[in-house]
Amino acid sequence: MTFKLATTAMVLLATAQIAQADKIKFEYWYGLTGDLGAVVAETCNRFNAAQADYEAVCVGQDGYEKAVQNTIAAFRAGKHPTLLQSFDAGTADLMLSGEFYPVTQLMADTGVTVDWADYFPGIANYYSSSKGEFFSMPWNSSTPVYYFNKDMFAKAGITEAPLTWEGMEAALVKVKESGAACGLAYAPSSWIDMEQFSMAHNVPVASNNNGYDGLDTELLYNTTLHVKHMENIKRWIDGGFATIRTQAAGKTARDSFVEGECAVFFSSIADHNTVHKLKPAFAWDVQMIPTYEGVERHNTVVGGASLWVLSGKTPEEYKAAATYLAFLATKEEQQFLLENTGYIPVTKSTYDALLAEGFYAKEPFINRDLAMKSLTFTEPGPLTRGIRLGGMIQVRSEWTSEVEAALAGQKPMKEALDTAVSRGNEILARFAQTYAGKSFP
Incomplete structure (x- = not known):
């Protein structure tokens, strides 16, 4: 399931050339760079190749901070993306901005299914309301x-x-x-x-x-x-x-x-x-x-980033974004991310399946699950569920x-x-x- 990062640029070009004009497009701005950024770009290629209705147009922003800053500037011009990869430090600011579509509500409105109860509490709490509603979807998570x-x-x-x-x-x-x-x-x-x-x-x-x-x-x-x-x-x-x-x-x-x-x-x-x-x-x-x-x-607690759906887009773009998020939430796509990065599973079912398959017992993945043990060492309490500043x-x-x-x-x-x-x-x-x-x- 791994891939050669050197081929990513060629694959992106080929994907762009054969994209169908009638596909519903949505923009996704991401902050990861280098090898990790290439993995993000490849997830977009995989999504675009997996179905015929939607096209993710994925644009790197040269770092998490720039991704957030560029999105704020784009909002003022009405040219912001549908989807934003924002790191943990931007969570509180985005929550109170009001310029996002809570992913729990998005999925309910579009009829796209994601099992939110499957997410690890130590990951879910960081990106959820006090009532458990997910504002953004955990994706590339770390500790x-x-x-x-x-x-x-x-x-x-x-x-x-x-x-x-x-x-x-x-x-x-x-x-x-x-x-x-x-x-x-x-x-x-x-x-x-x-x-x-x-x-x-x-x-x-x-x-x-x-x-x-x-x-x-x-x-x-x-x-x-x-x-x-x-x-x-x-x-x-x-x-x-x-x-x-x-x-x-x-x-x-x-x-x-x-x-x-x-x-x-x-x-x-x-x-x-x-x-x-x-x-x-x-x-x-x-x-x-x-x-x-x-x-x-x-x-x-969780580090890395989550995916935010932003306001001011069409119902068609929202359905496309919801479909992409559900695609990323699958065991296959989580495993693709893990195999090509050092990130960890965000859902309990994927982690359990990987353990059963002996994923963490073979190179180069041996002991990567120490991160999971660290995240789940105790149940999150008032001082260990994260920081909201x-x-x-x-x-x-x-x-x-x-x-x-x-x-x-x-x-x-x-x-x-x-x-x-x-x-x-x-x-x-x-x-x-x-x-x-x-x-x-």
Whole structure:
């Protein structure tokens, strides 16, 4: 079921040339790029070839943030797409914009069937109302893990990948003592270091149960275990157990890992397929993100993106979009996505079927289901069902800029987090003022 990404452009051209003029077309704007973007384009080709009534016109937007920003600009000109792939950070803004067609309602109105009860709660909750109505359809879903070099661990005498942060620190010390150039390749990530860390430890990111219970919300992550965690990361960097690796610094954390320089890096499970394709010259594996000793582990939450149906389109375009969404929800298409990326199943039936088929017991898929175990480690609670904050893109940016300043020695980590929270709260206050009198449904 896999395909060669190099042929995608040719297939797209061929599809465009033979498209029937009487097909009902709808535009789909997506944010994924590179190999992952090519997989999105191929799902469009597969849909267009699978039936004769509709044509998905799929247009890459060079990143999730640009996809959202370009859609907002297109709305003003009346040239927005029917379907938008938006990442988790854009969820709250889209929910209160009013410019979307809830997918549960869309399917009911068009008579197209999707079994919404089949979706994992930890995925469904992020994109649903308090009453369980899906506003957007989960699709390319992920959660974070860490990747580790098994050969470097073995040389350092480490026999098991640690599940605690104390164990991780001890492992990084051993790796350095074994003569390795780099233990942890570290790239600051609010999604992993702040958001997912908080979920796994059941501590708040913000008040009002992480924003779900009201717009008068304030950030709290500068008052929780997150502060100690970021101070520890700074200490590891200063002690030579971790090294900052970012694109801006000349080499990404993933590159440092794949080249055999660093023993560990943290990323989305979506990177699993890419790491395999880069063919590291060593044995490697993945593990769930650690938690601190004495803290009861909780579930992580979904990352990636969902598909939003936007307002102002014709009934025919909506029927086409609904048909496409139902197509993507099938086991066959979920498996196609999983085989060609590192993403995870979004429905219980697909996951169960893959387990029964031995999907996760063979290369290159071994242990990818650790992401599923992380997502379903506990039932989602008030602090682990997700984050619903307006302006989340900007909130993340404030965290990143301040953490980078602290890591560069420009200020203490606690001061940096306090500043990031203060600026983030200004963003949340503006969002609340923009939507005064409204609440999340």
